[in-house]
Amino acid sequence: MTAPEDLRAGLRGAGVALQVGPFVVRLRSRLDRVERALALFYDRQLLPPEQAAFADFHITLARASGLHWLWRPQARFFLDGRSPFRPLPLAHAYPLFEWGLNWCIAQHAHDFLMIHAAVLERNGRALVMPGEPGAGKSTLTAALTLSGWRLLSDEFALLSLTDGQLVALPRPVSLKNAAIDLIRERYPQAVIGPASHDTSKGTVAHLRPPDASIQRMGDPARPAWLVFPRFAAGGRDHLAPLDRAVALQRLVGSSFNYSVVGAAGFEAAADLIEQSACLELEYADLDATLGLLNDLTAGGA
Structure with missing residues (x-):
């Protein structure tokens, strides 16, 4: 140190x-x-x-x-x-x-197909969660990270163009507005830094990644689930299958550099789709949604 x-x-x-x-x-x-x-x-x-x-x-x-x-x-x-x-x-x-x-x-970083998505791993398999602003991606990422999943990234899915693996980029998870107190109250062990108020994204504070995620920073992971989350206050928490063609279109739309890496990017994205269960997630209750996502590792997808 x-x-x-x-x-x-x-x-x-x-x-x-x-x-x-x-x-x-x-x-x-x-x-x-x-x-x-x-x-x-x-x-x-x-x-x-x-x-x-x-x-x-x-x-x-x-x-x-x-x-x-x-x-x-x-x-x-x-x-x-x-x-x-x-x-x-x-x-x-x-x-x-x-x-x-x-x-x-x-x-x-054009050695990778870069996707705006959170990536977490459990039992050797990776969950990729692309998310639009307001989708609740970072809140879910923090909760999963503090519940035993390994954090690869909160912001970038770095998909190797050579072997299709997801490369770890563990950094502090950016929490916003009400999610800061939600995570702090739910997970007393969480280390959350000082809040920055009145930013372009509202109030922002960062969650320190667990030691285990940093220690395994050099370990890539194979994609297993591609989940598109959407927070819906008052909605019902459920996972639904998503057509692979639609999932590919959304994945490409979430990429930072698809047009730069060309055919190699298409091949990498298509391979990820083929390896993954493609799902849509609507969530309103964090406990219920954590149960759904944890069930994926037990063969629930």
Whole structure:
């Protein structure tokens, strides 16, 4: 474990290196809130200097400069010295890191078909859950992660174009609004960081991944279930089979880079569909839905 003073020196110097799934991220920042978040969420993924000669992404989080920002402090995200998007309030500096890293991966990781989906594994088989905003994907991901499933990712299904396996990218799970208190109250063991209020997504807080998910970061998983969740307040919790052609169309629509990877992406998506039970999930009650998803591992699909 890196000592706090070493973490601070690294962040304020040449940067610290993080192993984030298949990527190495070198991060520099003089922002205290970024330092605290890194110590809470990424302490197990810090690389020693001898393993950190190369990095996929060189990121800096810094206070925006200029007199204009003295009375309204803001943070900027830099990749390789360039700032690809507008600054955010300084209080949102850590969510900005996570959102910026999402952007980096989506723009550059074309060895994979990248799908906007959560991925979890149990008994060697993976559950892939693509989700539109408001579908409740992250809430389900947090609940499953804290109930014994291995977290591969909350944001990206990284589907290998060579062997069709899902590559792990365990990072903090982004919880929003009412889901923060729901998960905190239901799972007392959950480690949830400070909330950032009034972001573009409302109130956001992050869940620390369990140690087991980080320890098995190098282990891929085979797809077994492709589930499209939809939260419906007052609805009934049920899983329904989904036509494979429709599932393929939705999967492609959820991909970040399908048009970039071309035929290899189609083959990877089609193989995932062939290997998976394709289902739609409507859920309203978390307990009932967890029961449905846990039953999948017992042959309930």
